[in-house]
């Protein structure tokens with residue numbers, strides 16, 4: 701069975717009301733890498749077979765909202781367009797905003813650790829600080845997710861679509877709320 705069919709199969713089994721995040725699809729349908737899952741789901745959305753919106757994943761508890769994929773109702777209208785950039789800032793603006801977030805995140809973590817600087821990669825650092833109990837699990841999750849978004853935009857030059865962008869903005873403001881002394 702083609703990957704797209706296996707993904708649709710999983711989503712239909714969950715029922716139309718229950719969405720599944722890209723990460724759980726990657727694991728449960730066994731499609732790698734995750735970027736491939738994202739591309740297939742976007743295509744299925746354009747074909748009207750899948751709907752994407754933010755919510756709580758029905759497969760695993762991730763302790764935060766994510767972009768979810770839902771099986772579309774029979775007879776749903778195809779979106780008819782693969783232009784997902786509508787409504788989201790362009791690649792350059794996304795790059796600027798996410799790079800700005802990263803430098804503030806790094807500075808904030810310097811304060812948390814009380815060090816002048818660090819050369820540790822951000823993902824390793826966030827995971828370590830979570831293990832050491834210096835940042836909350838919820839904050840660490842959001843930072844790791846934002847960093848994954850940033851890698852996609854900055855390194856893969858693959859812009860976030862409007863729903864992913866909304867989620868990224870929410871995570872950025874959550875970082876300020878959930879981390880005392882966040883540098884903004």
Ligand SMILES: [Zn+2]
Pocket residue numbers: 720721722723724725757758759760762
């Ligand atoms: Zn999930």
